[in-house]
Amino acid sequence: MSSRAPQPRWLDREEMAAWIRTAAVVELLPAALDAQLRRDADLTHFEYWVLSMLSEAQDRTLRMTALAERTNASLSRLSHVVSRLEARGLVERFPCPQDKRATNARLTADGWEKVVDTAPGHLDAVRHYVIDGLTREQLAQLAAIADSILENVDPSQRITGPMTAGS
Template identity: 50%
Template sequence: MEQPRWLTDEQQQAWRKFVEVLVKVPAALEGQLQRDAGVTHMGYLVLATLSERTDRRLAMSRLARKASASLSRLSHVVARLEAQGWVRRERDPEDGRVQIAVLTDEGYDKVVESAPGHAEAVQQLVFDRLSPAQVRQLMKVCESLLENPAEVR
């Protein structure tokens, strides 16, 4: 039987700080978006992703990948956005099995209205606290962590 690969003291400290960031920053962004825009962070991410497309459309499966969400979770989020009139779903005319999420004009207006407050929150929570060199380091660290993510056995 293999011995566990225990964290070193330094790794343990870094890991706990990383977990704290993973918990506190998303919670703060969720609170800001709920309070100021009446939308969840995942809902905002979906709206923003669709708004960046010239045709404001994306297959649900691709949207799920871009939002780092399961198709099931994305479906629930999109259903809530549909109820608000911000998104609608259509069948792909070339492949009826594929659903397309489409940002409505009202949804686009919602992103435009919500973006300044969200950007300010991200600035305050993250980038105001980092030097330009640290921002570059953060980008490299994130790229490394996201590169070919391994599954835990």
């Protein structure tokens, strides 16, 4: 008896072209955004993402576990990043009042100021690298495509929350 593995479903030319371009975007876009943030704000893209998630939370505060979920980070990675942001006075940690076993992270006034000061340059980079090169129709298509991919890679919507194209 042969225990042959099933044959892979190879990509055809059109699928391969789409995949290579998607993989290139996945690799190159984060580096381009990271370079802009490092140069202009002395932040990594992930540090800015953490600050941004806190800036949008109620009272600019989240449990570390919720922040890890929203940023797609392990608690260990997030803890290291929050420690760096704490050392810079941008974030503070404190025991969760509802559950003393949990820890909250809160954006400080300096952290809020950093987000406000950094957002325009980051927005310019996002526009330059993604938005301004697309028509309105392409933007709608991109949102729909991203939604379709996210249904598979983030079915619980832990990063985006309930979101559909045009929301």
